Amino acid sequence: MSYATVADMVARFGALELIQLTDVDNIPPSTIDEARVGLKLEDASSFIDGYVGQVYRLPLQGCRKPLIPGQPVEYAMPPVLVRMACDVARYYLHDDLAPENEVYRRYKAVIAELDAIAMGKSMLSCPWGGSPGALVAADAQQGTDVHFDFSPRAVTDDTLRGFG
Structure with missing residues (x-):
């Protein structure tokens, strides 16, 4: 799953830049090589997952959009991840x-x-409130009860008699 789309890239950087970066033939009419941009977006998303996955359980659920009566629940990626994916993919498109x-x-x-996200100094947030996914740290605090098993005490008054 990619955090951004080709349309997100066009909205941020313009079609002309993406044409220049992806149209290797330069034969009019020039077009964006959407497959190449899509591949770089997937690479960027995998790169981001390496950091985000240290804090959030992957795949991210996304941000729940406000409910519209009669419509199914929709989710969207946090805008900060869309921006990051676009910036990293753009970097990957340059030689x-x-x-x-x-x-x-x-x-x-x-x-x-x-x-900052991986070290817990920053968190992903949703524009409509809430979190885009479950925290990995929450896994350690949920689940079965913790049981302790101690061996019998080895040092007692009887075992210490004679030492002095």
């Missing part, structure tokens, strides 16, 4: 970037945000 390039800086900013 060579200098560290001062905007695309590279945005990629590094995403890594910093993902590090």
Whole structure:
């Protein structure tokens, strides 16, 4: 599952940039290679899962949209993950970037945000409230009761007699 779509990429960066990055033939009419963009979006989502999966159980359920009477419940990915997936996929579409390039800086900013999420310094939030998924830490606090089993005490007054 990808956190973003080709349409999200077009909305953020424009069709012209995506054409320039994906249309290797450059024969008019130029078009976006949606398969290539989709592959990079999948790669970006897998990259993000490596961080987010340290805190949230995967796959994420998503953010529950406000209920419309008579309509089924709908879920959407947190907007921050959509943005991150687009920035990482855009970085993956470029072949060579200098560290001062905007695309590279945005990629590094995403890594910093993902590090904060993985370390518990930041949380994913939903625009309508709630959480996009269950926390991994919640797994440790749910389930069966914890039982302790101790061996008999080895040191007693009787075993210590004679030491002095």
